[in-house]
Amino acid sequence: MAHAVDQAIGGAGARLAVLGAADKTAPAIVYFDIGQLRIAAPLSFGITRLPPIFAELARRHPLLHLDTSYSDCFVDLVGEGFDCATRLGMLRDSSLITRRIRAFRGRLVASPAYIAAHGTPQSLTDLAHHQAVTRKGEVWPILDGDKTVTVRPRGRFAADNGEAVLAAALAGVGMAALPDFLTETHVAAGSLVPLLERYTTPELGMFVVRPPGAFPSRKVRVLIDILLEYFGEAAGRKSG
Numbered sequence: 001m002a003h004a005v006d007q008a009i010g011g012a013g014a015r016l017a018v019l020g021a022a023d024k025t026a027p028a029i030v031y032f033d034i035g036q037l038r039i040a041a042p043l044s045f046g047i048t049r050l051p052p053i054f055a056e057l058a059r060r061h062p063l064l065h066l067d068t069s070y071s072d073c074f075v076d077l078v079g080e081g082f083d084c085a086t087r088l089g090m091l092r093d094s095s096l097i098t099r100r101i102r103a104f105r106g107r108l109v110a111s112p113a114y115i116a117a118h119g120t121p122q123s124l125t126d127l128a129h130h131q132a133v134t135r136k137g138e139v140w141p142i143l144d145g146d147k148t149v150t151v152r153p154r155g156r157f158a159a160d161n162g163e164a165v166l167a168a169a170l171a172g173v174g175m176a177a178l179p180d181f182l183t184e185t186h187v188a189a190g191s192l193v194p195l196l197e198r199y200t201t202p203e204l205g206m207f208v209v210r211p212p213g214a215f216p217s218r219k220v221r222v223l224i225d226i227l228l229e230y231f232g233e234a235a236g237r238k239s240g
Contacts, residue, residue, distance in 0.1 A: 035064070035065065035219060036064075036065040036066075036067060036083075036219075037064060037065065037066055037067070037083050037084075037219040037220070037223065038067045038068075038069070038081060038082045038083050038084075039054070039066070039067070039068045039069070039082065039083065039084060039085065039086065039223065040068075040069050040071070040075040040077065040080075040082045040084075040085035040086070041068060041069065041070050041085065041086045042070070042071075042072055042086065042087065042088050043070050043071055043072045043161055043162075043163070044072070044161055044162035044163045044166075044182065045086075045088055045162075045179075045181065045182075045206075046068075046070040046086070047070050048163075049181070050068075050086065051068075053226055053227065053230055054066055054068055056226065057222065057223065057226050060222075060226075061222060064219060064222070069082075072160055072161050072162075073160075077096065077209070077210070077211050078211050083210065083217065083219065083220055084208055084209060084210040084216075084220050084223065085208070085209050085210075086101075086206065086207070086208055086227070087206075087207050087208075087209055088179065088204065088205070088206055088207075089179075089204050089205070090202070090204060090205075091205075091207060091209070094209075095212050096209040096210065096211065096212070097209065097210050097211070097212060097213065097216070098207050098208075098209050099207060099208045099209075099210075099216075099224055100205050100206070100207050101205070101206040101207060101208060101224070101227045101228060101231050101232055102205065102206045102231045102232060103203050103204070103205050103206075104179055104180050104181065104203075104204055104205065104206065105179075105180060105200060105201050105202075105203060105204060106177050106178055106179045106180065106201045106204065107177070107178065107180060107183060107187075107194050107195075107197075107201070108140070108175055108176070108177050108194065108195040108196055108199075109169060109175065109176055109177075109178060109183050109186075109187065109192040109193060109194055109195060110169060110172075110174070110175040110176070110192065110193055110195055111169060111170055111171070111172045111191065111192060111193070112190070112191070112193060113172035114131075114169075114172040114173070114174065114175065115193060117172070118130060118131070120193075120195065121175075121195055121196060122196075123196075124142060124144065124149055124151060124196070124199070127140075127151050127153065127175070128154070130174065130175055131154070131155045131156065131157075131173065131174035131175070132153030132154060132155035132174045132175050132176065132177075133155055133157040133158070133159075133165050133168040133169050133173050133174040133175070133176045134153050134155060134157075134158050134159075134165065134176070134177075135158065135159060135160060135161075135162070135165060136158045136159070136160055138153065138158075138177070139151065139152050139153075140152075140153055140177045140201075141201065141202050142196075142199050142200075142201060143199060143200045143201065143202060144199060148202065153175070153177075155173075155174045156173075156174075157173050157174060162178060162179070162182055163182070165178060166178060166182050166183070166186075169192065170186065170191055170192065175195060177201070179204065206227075206231060208220070208223065208224050208227065
């Protein structure tokens, strides 16, 4: 699963590189008035992956007015006037309508410098003897066969943002549990090393969520369509 998601996210990155280039096969510009689309997006993934896609969405729909907000804080879609949000991870139970774009998993990683100084954990119980860098209040659910083990990491570095946790892991401050899309390039470069690979993490996802309603508005539908184009299952197969 992690390899498939790596391919999908990597393929999306390759497609983003050619956005805006002259391409006779580029989707046609569509002129219909679908108004303003207010989108809430997660900070780390949002600012690194979504702006080129949102720009392409605006190019395709010249009468669409995009208003995007990037934050890792919880957003009240109805109370704050958002049409929808892109969210990652496990969704809380709520009355929001959900459309999954892509599944992915996380992984435990550490820098070579951290491993050289502290050793490599060989079992889940070893994690109690290691430093971790985490998001505030984070726990690590780890799948061990048919059961889920909840690891409560300890450490002296916590942040409310995945990029900050990634930076601390790269600096050798401690181990981290991070999604594949944040770690893949660093693992490939050797600056992060996967740990305890015989274990997996619960499946996570990328979602578009919107307030309750029988059908999504046209402006939300065009957002879902372009996200599926760049990150969905079909995109993963094309990039593979």
